[in-house]
Amino acid sequence: MRLCRPTFHVETPLQFDPCDLVVGEDLSDCPSAIPRHLLDHSHSASNESSSTDLTFCSRFVLGDESDAMGLPGLLVLPQSFGAIYLGETFFSYISINNSSNSDARDIIIKSEIQTERQRIMLLDTSKSPVESIRAGGRYDFIVEHDVKELGAHTLVCTALYNDGDAERKYLPQYFKFMVSNPLSVRTKDTTYLETCLENNTKSNLFMDQVEFEPAPRWSAIRLKADAHHTEKGAFTRETFKPPILIRAAGGIYNYLYALKMSSAPTKGEGSNVLGKLQITWRTNLGEPGRLQTQHITGNPVTWKEIDLKAVKVPSVIILEKPFMVQLSLTNLTEKKLGPFEVWLSLTDSKEEKAVMISGLQRMDLPVVEAFASLEFQLNLISTKLGLQKITGITVFDTMEKKTYDPLPDLEIFVDTDLQAANIYSLSEND
Structure with a gap:
């Protein structure tokens, strides 16, 4: 049993x-x-x-x-086999009874757990058989197994013995049970990782530890609600943490982690693995349980070697007058990149571009160190009035012969030279 x-x-x-x-x-x-x-x-x-x-x-x-x-x-003693959940320790009390009128001798007892993937030996007396079990007597023992797989399990108990006529006999017994998942873990990841633990068992679970182990490239910080200023004994509560109760049959508790990328992935390495959870709990009477989730994956991330962004754009841009746009180029890799060339790429349409480079059409930039940034200014000029877009600012690595994605379009408003217009109108009046 x-x-x-x-x-x-x-x-x-x-x-x-x-x-x-x-x-x-x-x-x-x-x-x-x-x-x-x-x-x-x-x-x-x-x-x-x-x-x-x-x-x-x-x-x-x-x-x-x-x-x-x-x-x-x-x-109350248990009246049924009950439910077995992943992460618990399964204990079984096994009794071998001799119901014959003669003694059983040289008894080899084996007990093992069989799953869909493996067979785990719990007890084997082949090297030291039980000498005898008298008529009407019994031999009792206890086996235990840390449950680490879901699904069907079979406890196989066998006895190989000599009966009263010295005939060798074999007695097998099979006990089947199912292992269920005690917790449903659901995650949501954008900038943060939200973990929802749901109690699928029929008893309360007291969570001793829920720790998120981030992947090597990530660091994680658990976000908690600020304690109220009127609460006392904060140091005592931090030292002796009370368990978190997740009520039976559907109770939930949420954990929130802030994830930060510490380094970019190397080639051939999975880029969307965030980490895994280590969970330990106890039931109403203190029975322990532990569970380790599989790797939690996030949305596929497209990694960039460089990051090009606009730092400063003039608030007033006058038609056909040069203006400066300040840009920043960041190296996101662990190696040096460059030197670079920067230009405005041509559009597919035959229409003339509203914003062009004023002066040399290509700008040379030096080598950028690993994880370093370089700021530079691009001299531009607008040829059309109204709301326009700066499009096609492109960076080219002259060493790797590689062209990176252009900077997203920047919207600007181009106005007339109000001061020149006012002078012209005054001269007409004179």
């Missing part, structure tokens, strides 16, 4: 009034019909200050606060 701890025996507390033992409920409407000594005794026992309250609600007042729990101090 499965060896597991007992459960609490719970009784629904039921209180009554001593008057109910002598008089009927219908006499409660007439106080004069109830013996005075019973009425006084009833109300003194229930600590009632008023002797005129004959409502039934006073008859169900608990004598002690602990009575509301309904725990009489008794324990």
